[in-house]
Amino acid sequence: MPLRDIDDVDRLKKINAALVSRVERSMDQQGNAFSLFQTAISLENRVRNRTEELHATLRRLEQSNIELSAAKENAELANLSKTRFLAAASHDVLQPLNAAHLSVSALAEVQTSEEGRKLVRQVERSLETMEDLLRTLLDISKLDAGVVQPEIGDVSLETLFSSLRSDFQPEAEKKGLSLKFRPVNVVVRSDRTLLRRILQNILSNALRYTRSGGVLVGTRHRGDTIRIDVADTGCGIAEDQREAVFEEFHRGTSTLADGGLAGGLGLGLAIVRRMAAALGHPVTFSSRVGRGTIFHIDVPIGMAAAEPATGIADMDRPRGYG
Structure with missing residues (x-):
């Protein structure tokens, strides 16, 4: 075979090999594209199924929320009817x-x-x-x-303190405790009856849980409010009881100095929280077990506020406090 013919054959072989390789690559690409297409179809079906399941779950959740809301509304109406009945009766x-x-x-x-x-x-x-x-x-x-509607007006703390002193002095003397009210010529904005009841309940608790020392009442200016402080040298309130003391029938776990427990119904501070909320007067306290407690009531200053108020820090504390 002539040399030229041999070269032509080799060239044709190379061309044929290149064509075969190109065809094989094209087939591989078509196979990959088909595989990707199948995968996409499968994913689409799975997404559709999951979406339908999610919609069904959301519909069930919406129905549950509707039923829960209706049950809550019925319970609130029943409770409101009960409280209104008790209030009216x-x-x-x-x-x-x-x-x-x-x-x-x-x-x-x-x-x-x-x-x-x-x-x-x-x-x-x-x-x-x-x-x-x-x-x-x-x-x-x-x-x-919501039967109780506060009647807000100017309240003289000097007059209020004098009235409370007359109410609680005999009880303090009977127990051998000191009861001091810092003289103050300050007027606050509040409902006199509700504010008096708040202080009555706090003072009653203070005397009940104090065996030695005493109870001290003072005031402090805090911006446009007056803070009324009621400090005692009682048994104090444990850290884990700080929120529970405002619950109904809670009498605490702290014992008195002699190991006994004080009496009472455990409702005084529950009333305090509700009345303070109705008035918009924040009530807080600080306490140390075995040392005593100070309750704070923040009340807006009245239109006729006069002398600067003097707080617990500026006056003699009951002996043994702090």
Whole structure:
């Protein structure tokens, strides 16, 4: 075979090999494209299925939320009806107790023996405790039902403190405690009845949980508010009880100095929180177990505020405090 023919054959072989390689690559690319197409179809189906499942879950969740909202609304309406009923029925609830008080008073007048008078006093104390409990529960119901509407006006703290001193001084003296009110000529904006009740409950707790030392009441200016401080040298409030003390029927776990527990219904601070919320007066406290507690009530300054207020830090604390 001539040399030229051999060269032509070799060239044709190379061309043929190149064509075969190109065809093979083209087939591979077509195969890859088809594989990608199949994968895309599979992913699309999976996404569609997951989307349908998600929509179904969302529909069930929306239905559950609707049912939960309806149940919550029904519960709130039922609770509101209950509290409104209790608030409206307060007179009828307390009337039998008033009649019992009259009967016990009449019975006391005819008792001649010491044993009989002792029994009458026990019955009187039981009736007083029951009446106090009912009145407190009714107060809570009225506050929860929105029946109590604050009547905001100028309140003289000097007059209010004088009234509270007259109420609590006998109890403090009976327990051998000091009870001091810092003289102050300050007027605040509040509802006098509700503010007085707040301070009554805090003072009552302070004297109840204090066995030695005393209770001190003072005020401080804080911007456009007056902070009323009520400090005691009682048993203090444990760290894990700081929030629970405002719950109904909570009497705390701290014991008195002699190891005993104080009395009370555990409703005083529950009333304080509700009344303070109705008035918009923040109530906070600081406490150390075994050393005492200071409650703070922040009240807006009234239109006729006069002398600068003097707080706990500026006056003699009850002995043993701090």
